[in-house]
Structures are given as structure tokens and as C-alpha cells.
Amino acid sequence: MGGCMSHLPASCLWQGALPAVAPSSLPPVAEECDVAIIGAGYTGLWTAYYLKRQDPALHVQVFEAAHAGFGASGRNGGWLIGGIAGQDAWLASLDEDAREATRQLLYGIVDEVKTVCEREGIGCDLAHGGVLYAARGVAQARRARAWLTDLQRAGHTAADFRWLSASELAAQLQIADGLGAVFSPHCATLHPLKLVQGLLHTVRRMGVRVHEACPVAGFGKGRVRLQGGEVRARWIVPALEGASTTLPELKGRVQPAQSLIVATEPLSAAQWDAIGLAGRAAFSDLSRGVTYGQRTADGRLLFGARGGYQFAGRPRWDFDPQGDEFSLRTELMRQFFPQLQDVRITHAWGGSLGLARGFTPFALRDRSRGVACAGGYGGEGVGASNLMGRTLADLICERETLLTRQRWVEGEAGLSSLRRWEPEPLRYLGYHAIRSAFVLDDALADRQDIPARLRRLVGAGADALEGLMH
Numbered sequence: 001m002g003g004c005m006s007h008l009p010a011s012c013l014w015q016g017a018l019p020a021v022a023p024s025s026l027p028p029v030a031e032e033c034d035v036a037i038i039g040a041g042y043t044g045l046w047t048a049y050y051l052k053r054q055d056p057a058l059h060v061q062v063f064e065a066a067h068a069g070f071g072a073s074g075r076n077g078g079w080l081i082g083g084i085a086g087q088d089a090w091l092a093s094l095d096e097d098a099r100e101a102t103r104q105l106l107y108g109i110v111d112e113v114k115t116v117c118e119r120e121g122i123g124c125d126l127a128h129g130g131v132l133y134a135a136r137g138v139a140q141a142r143r144a145r146a147w148l149t150d151l152q153r154a155g156h157t158a159a160d161f162r163w164l165s166a167s168e169l170a171a172q173l174q175i176a177d178g179l180g181a182v183f184s185p186h187c188a189t190l191h192p193l194k195l196v197q198g199l200l201h202t203v204r205r206m207g208v209r210v211h212e213a214c215p216v217a218g219f220g221k222g223r224v225r226l227q228g229g230e231v232r233a234r235w236i237v238p239a240l241e242g243a244s245t246t247l248p249e250l251k252g253r254v255q256p257a258q259s260l261i262v263a264t265e266p267l268s269a270a271q272w273d274a275i276g277l278a279g280r281a282a283f284s285d286l287s288r289g290v291t292y293g294q295r296t297a298d299g300r301l302l303f304g305a306r307g308g309y310q311f312a313g314r315p316r317w318d319f320d321p322q323g324d325e326f327s328l329r330t331e332l333m334r335q336f337f338p339q340l341q342d343v344r345i346t347h348a349w350g351g352s353l354g355l356a357r358g359f360t361p362f363a364l365r366d367r368s369r370g371v372a373c374a375g376g377y378g379g380e381g382v383g384a385s386n387l388m389g390r391t392l393a394d395l396i397c398e399r400e401t402l403l404t405r406q407r408w409v410e411g412e413a414g415l416s417s418l419r420r421w422e423p424e425p426l427r428y429l430g431y432h433a434i435r436s437a438f439v440l441d442d443a444l445a446d447r448q449d450i451p452a453r454l455r456r457l458v459g460a461g462a463d464a465l466e467g468l469m470h
């Protein structure tokens with residue numbers, strides 16, 4: 001049961017340092033199993049891991065079109081966040097006890113991943129240094145204050161998110177126009193592909209059959225269609241995230257959007273002294289651009305920014321490292337760090353992440369179809385996929401737990417309970433309208449030659465659009 005094989009590009013930093021991943025030929029596909037998982041990214045592998053932890057006798061198979069980590073899991077920015085997108089509106093609506101339990105569950109993601117890595121001997125350069133959301137300029141500082149108020153309303157304390165003054169920020173990160181930052185300890189940075197590969201070896205050791213270069217053509221009740229035949233399974237777990245539109249059964253539920261990253265050559269100790277990040281904290285600014293960065297274990301600065309939606313939600317995995325999209329990110333990185341003006345960019349790559357229509361992740365069990373799935377992490381899937389993998393394992397093993405009682409678990413209506421995205425061309429037009437409003441707002445922020453009233457108006461419009469996304 002072969003298939004066309006694709007590899008992570010060498011221009012992806014994470015792949016560059018590791019030996020090319022060869023597809024495995026063993027063991028053979030079994031015609032019947034308990035759980036068939038589609039996709040060997042974090043969601044698929046975490047689900048397999050927790051299923052086997054709960055019931056070692058379960059027969060689990062994973063079918064991966066390319067190789068483990070070919071998707072977003074092998075390409076991302078390596079932020080392991082102790083939280084999930086859109087959590088604060090939920091938290092604010094819970095009573096105090098439930099809110100506290102959910103907060104601990106979310107913050108606990110980082111420790112859970114650390115614990116598994118230690119237990120299973122997975123080395124992925126994990127550094128638990130927290131995250132700095134820097135306020136670059138007055139408009140971003142204003143946004144930071146409003147955000148802190150929302151965070152308090154959601155029950156987060158100053159131990160979870162706190163304001164750092166400009167000098168406190170500078171002691172950790174020297175970023176241009178930094179007026180302060182929101183700091184949270186609930187984040188770590190890691191090498192994403194090493195985590196995928198460690199999980200792959202771990203689940204194989206536990207007896208999970210992971211079949212690479214083995215694309216799934218579709219699935220129906222109790223059946224997964226492969227190129228050369230069919231596999232029967234009690235449960236089917238599509239774990240495709242940014243590639244969900246490629247299977248007809250998931251079309252319209254999770255939309256791919258792209259994010260792109262550049263990485264510098266390894267920097268000298270003196271260059272790092274001029275930047276900071278001694279504890280390898282993750283960093284971002286508070287623009288609308290969804291920027292993110294980390295200091296890698298081998299001393300490079302990695303910098304990424306969201307951007308890109310393809311008509312009809314086609315996922316995208318190939319990028320031209322010399323293209324304008326990367327020049328833009330490099331330019332932005334140099335605005336953040338003028339001290340890196342002459343530093344060489346050695347890697348540039350991108351990938352597709354998945355957005356649910358509700359802009360928050362979900363996990364669901366659809367008994368009538370024999371399907372359990374999760375996704376819609378909105379670019380914050382490194383940690384969320386661990387939480388959802390645990391949740392799916394509980395749902396499949398029919399365990400009632402704190403995880404299965406959470407708001408992110410859709411009711412038994414299953415797949416049909418997932419809101420559908422608007423049809424094209426509305427999605428395409430909507431995406432570009434929102435993106436243009438965000439770019440305009442970022443460009444006008446702090447521009448003294450533009451009337452303050454006009455800047456406020458654009459800011460309020462962008463706020464309203466952002467509000468729609470939570």
C-alpha cells in the first residue's frame with residue numbers, strides 16, 4: 001500500500017539538523033483493528049499514546065500520507081502553550097470551582113508533556129522559560145492593559161499573567177520600542193520535530209502500527225479506505241488539522257491557514273547578550289500580526305508570523321524560501337531587533353494550521369459514525385493536541401473524566417455539531433477583509449501624522465473583528 005512520499009523541506013530548520021525520515025515498511029497493515037488514526041502529527045500520536053496507556057491491549061493503527069511530522073507538527077514555532085485558543089471567554093463563564101479546575105488542566109499541559117518526555121526518554125530541547133508578549137509602542141501597551149483586565153476576569157492571577165515594566169522587559173528581552181510586556185510562566189519552547197519523532201518511537205514501542213507513506217482516501221462507518229484496500233476499525237480518528245479539507249468527510253469544518261517562519265544562523269554569545277532570552281522564553285509582540293519567536297537550543301533566533309489563506313481552503317506545504325513572503329518576515333524581525341541587521345537568514349519555511357469556525361479547539365465523539373476527532377487549534381496546537389489526545393482517549397475508552405466534561409467536548413451530535421465555515425467566496429473575501437483591517441491598524445498605530453480619531457476608529461474596527469473570533 002504505497003503512496004506518493006513527501007518530505008519536510010531541507011529549508012525547514014527542524015528537518016535540517018536531523019537525518020531524513022525514511023518511511024517504515026514494517027509491520028504490515030492489519031485488515032482489522034480497534035482504532036484507526038488518520039495522520040501522524042501530534043494529535044494522532046498523542047491519541048495513540050494515551051489509548052495504549054489506558055488499555056495496552058487495544059489494537060491501534062496510524063495511517064500517515066507522508067511521514068510522521070510532515071504536517072504542522074514537524075514545522076511549527078515550538079511554543080508549547082499551557083492553554084488553548086479562546087479559553088478566556090469560557091473560563092469567565094464558569095463558576096469558581098469549575099474555573100479553577102479547568103485553569104489547572106490548561107496550565108498543566110506543559111508539565112504533562114515534560115513528564116511524558118522524561119518517562120519515555122524523549123529529548124526535544126524543552127526549556128520551560130515562559131512567554132513574553134511585548135508591547136511595542138503606545139497602542140500595543142494600551143492593548144496589553146485591556147488584555148490583562150480580560151485575563152483577570154477569566155480568573156487568571158498575577159502568578160499566571162503579569163505586567164513587566166519597560167526595564168523589566170529589557171532585562172529579559174531587548175526589543176525595539178518595548179514599553180513593557182505581559183509575562184506568563186505557562187509556556188515552554190521545544191524542537192517540534194524531535195517531539196514528533198520521540199512520540200513516534202514511543203508509540204511503536206507500545207505496539208502501535210504507524211504506517212507512513214500510506215494515505216487514506218476516505219472513511220465510512222467502521223471502514224478506512226486506503227489506496228490498496230480497506231481496513232475495518234471500531235473507531236476512526238481523523239487527525240488532519242490543517243489538511244482536513246483534503247478528506248470529503250471533514251470538508252468545511254476545519255479551515256487551513258498558513259504561517260511562515262524564518263531562522264537565523266547561530267548567533268554569537270555577544271549577539272545574544274544584545275538580545276537576551278537567557279532562559280529561552282518564547283516571545284511575541286501585541287500587534288495583530290500573530291508573531292512568534294524563540295531562541296533555539298542551537299542558538300538561533302526563530303521568528304514567525306501568520307499569513308495566508310488559499311481559496312477553497314487548500315492546505316499549502318511548499319514555499320519558496322527566496323520568496324517575498326519570507327522577505328516580509330525578515331524585515332519585521334529586523335524591526336524587532338535592529339541589532340540583527342547583518343545576520344544571515346539560513347532557513348525559511350511554512351505550513352498549514354487549522355481553524356474551527358468557533359475559533360476554539362474541539363474534541364468530539366460521534367458514536368453513530370464511529371468517529372472521534374479533535375482539532376481547530378488555531379495556531380496553538382503543540383500543547384492543545386496533548387490535551388485533546390488525552391480527551392479523545394478518554395472518550396474512546398468511555399471514561400467520564402474532568403477532561404470529557406470540558407466545554408471543548410462537543411455533544412454526542414458528533415461531526416454535525418461542528419459549525420461549518422461559510423461557502424466560498426465568502427471565506428476568502430472575509431479572510432482578506434479581516435487581514436487588511438489588521439494590517440492597516442498595525443501600520444497606523446502610533447503614527448502621529450494620522451489624526452488620533454481616525455487611528456481610534458480603525459483600532460475599534462479591528463477590535464470588533466477580533467472580538468468576532470473569540
Ligand SMILES: Cc1cc2nc3c(=O)[nH]c(=O)nc-3n(C[C@H](O)[C@H](O)[C@H](O)COP(=O)(O)OP(=O)(O)OC[C@H]3O[C@@H](n4cnc5c(N)ncnc54)[C@H](O)[C@@H]3O)c2cc1C
Pocket residue numbers: 038039040041042043044063064065066067068069070071072073074075076077078079080081214215216217239240241242243246247258259260261292304349350351352353354375377378379380381382383384385
Ligand atoms: C508554521 C507554523 C507554526 C506554528 N507554530 C506553533 C507554535 O509555536 N505553537 C503552537 O502551539 N502551535 C503552532 N502551530 C500549530 C501546530 O503546529 C498545529 O496545531 C499542530 O501541529 C497540529 O497537529 P496535528 O497532528 O493536529 O496536525 P498535523 O501535524 O498537520 O498532522 C496531520 C497529518 O496528517 C497527514 N495527512 C494529511 N492527509 C492525510 C491523508 N489523506 N491520509 C493520511 N494522512 C494524512 C499529514 O501528512 C500530517 O502529517 C504552528 C503551525 C504552523 C504551520
